[in-house]
Amino acid sequence: MEWFLSFTELEFTMEVFMLKVFEISSEYYFFITLSLAILTLVTFILLRKFFHKAIMSLFKKLGENAPTLLEEINIALKTPLEFYWLCIGLLLTLYISPFVKFVRVDKPNLVIGESINFAVDIIPVDFVNACFHSATMLFLAWCLYNSISIYERILVEAGSKFTLLDNALLIRFCAKVARLIIVVTGLIFIISPFISNIGAIVTGVGLGGVAFTFIAKDTLEDILSGIVLMVDRPFSIKDWIEFDEVEGFVEDVSFRSTRVRTFTQGLVIVPNKILSTSNITNWSAMPKRRIRFELSLNYNTDVKLIEEAIIEYKNLLNSFKDVENDTHLVFLNEFADCALELRIMYYTPFIDLRGYSRVRGEVNLAILQLTRDLGLDIAFPTQTIILENEARYALQIANSGEVDH
Known part of the structure; x- marks a missing residue:
């Protein structure tokens, strides 16, 4: 992580600081450094909101004409920025504390009375640097992950203005793929300081992917069918569609399935492989x-x-x-x-x-x-039923005027 932060220079500065403290008072070295470490941590905790506002003020100067974008950036970066600020504070706290062992600083033991005398600098500085490296990678991946939603919205809005670029489903799908790539890549970089041969892990992931293609054949077919749906664009999010015996509004299209909300508010989850081979009627595509x-x-x-x-x-x-x-x-x-x-x-x-x-x-x-x-009479379904005895009775009256009992 030397390309992001020179730990060597920071370590040297902290070593010089420790030596100065040691020269002042070796007897109370533990308590002085511990107090300074706690004070540093408390200061960073109290100033985390100020740090967030300072960073957001820079974005505000760059985008005064886009308040919506600024609000989205604020929501996306607020928690990661506060997290990373606390990580910086924790790093300095550990550097100042008596518990971290530097290479060129021989810290005195903790002595309490005559019975307690032991070394407290038990945390190697390289381990602290590795943890901060992982925290930095987590911070960057976190920011990128949260920023994907901003790019997604911008692309959807821009695509809606141009017919050739209007493909909200494909944009959402690509956003999900980007998030997955960020998560996987971020995890690799986060664990890299603690693993000597990261290349072997990457190779293992590749071989595992090959094995996964044989094991999860149906899942891969669903994913490929989902990509076909994105490119072909038979429907978009919130469209009213009907296929087989399912009718409702499209809520989401994921890697494996499509979610359709029916008119009875039921949620139907359809594998993309089945949906891509069905006859789909898109009622929302009706011009009238x-x-x-x-x-x-x-x-x-x-x-x-x-x-x-x-x-x-x-x-x-x-x-x-x-x-x-x-x-x-x-x-x-x-x-x-x-x-x-x-x-x-x-x-x-x-x-x-x-x-x-x-x-x-x-x-x-x-x-x-x-x-x-208009004086029109609306007709109702009617039916005339003539019974046999009643018909004969009417016929006798018509012929002779008498009734045969």
């Missing part, structure tokens, strides 16, 4: 939504009144701003068993359930009122 229903009229309705009603229904649909013009149809569709069926069909630009239901309800109420104003 059709509304169609049948209006049943009595058979004794006058033909001219039906013709007038068709014209009035068309004029009514034209008067609605939420109904697309020149897309509606009103016509006598069928001679049903119990009624004359008028078909009324139109399109609305509202795709979502709330807007669609509102338009449909308003139009239905207006059609009901117009139907009553």
Whole structure:
């Protein structure tokens, strides 16, 4: 970690400091250094908020015109910065304390009375440096991991402005891959100071990956299918889709599966391999939504009144701003068993359930009122049943006026 912080120079400075303290008082050396170490740690703990604000003030000067971005950076870096500040404080605390053994400083033993006399500098300075190296790597990986969400949002917003770049699913998937790479790489660098042959570990990870491909074949197929879904883009997050017997809104697409929230608020988790081979209907891709229903009229309705009603229904649909013009149809569709069926069909630009239901309800109420104003009778399913005895009784009355008991 010498490229990030010169531990040699810091160690030399601390060694000189220790020698000065030793020259002042070797008898109380332990208590003096321990008190200074505790004071240093308490100071760093109290100043951690100030350190965070100082760093954020630098970002504020660089991005005064992007308050949202600054807030996201603040959220992403707040905890890692405070953590690293405390790590620096802990490093200096250990350096100052009597417990760390420096190469060129022979610290006196702790002597209490005549019975207690032992060395307290039992922590090698190289071990302290290695721990700080790991803490630094953890800090960097932590910052990068939290920053991925910022880059993800920026790319999604930028992609939404350009059709060719609009692929929120692929961006989210790449963000997850980046997070995984950061975690794996960060772990390797974190443990590297404590392992002499880090190359062997990397090689072992590679061989383990080859073995994993044979063991987790289905999982890899799901991951590859997920990549196909990202590139092909049959849907996006929050889209309303339907496939097989599943219908709902897409909540998330992960490495292995896709989460769909159904209209009954159930959560369906579908492996990407199954989803990629299914016939998917993306209802959110509709440019407009059709509304169609049948209006049943009595058979004794006058033909001219039906013709007038068709014209009035068309004029009514034209008067609605939420109904697309020149897309509606009103016509006598069928001679049903119990009624004359008028078909009324139109399109609305509202795709979502709330807007669609509102338009449909308003139009239905207006059609009901117009139907009553025109004096049309809405037919109901009816059925005439003639019993055999009653039919013979009616026939006898018609022929002779007498009833045969």
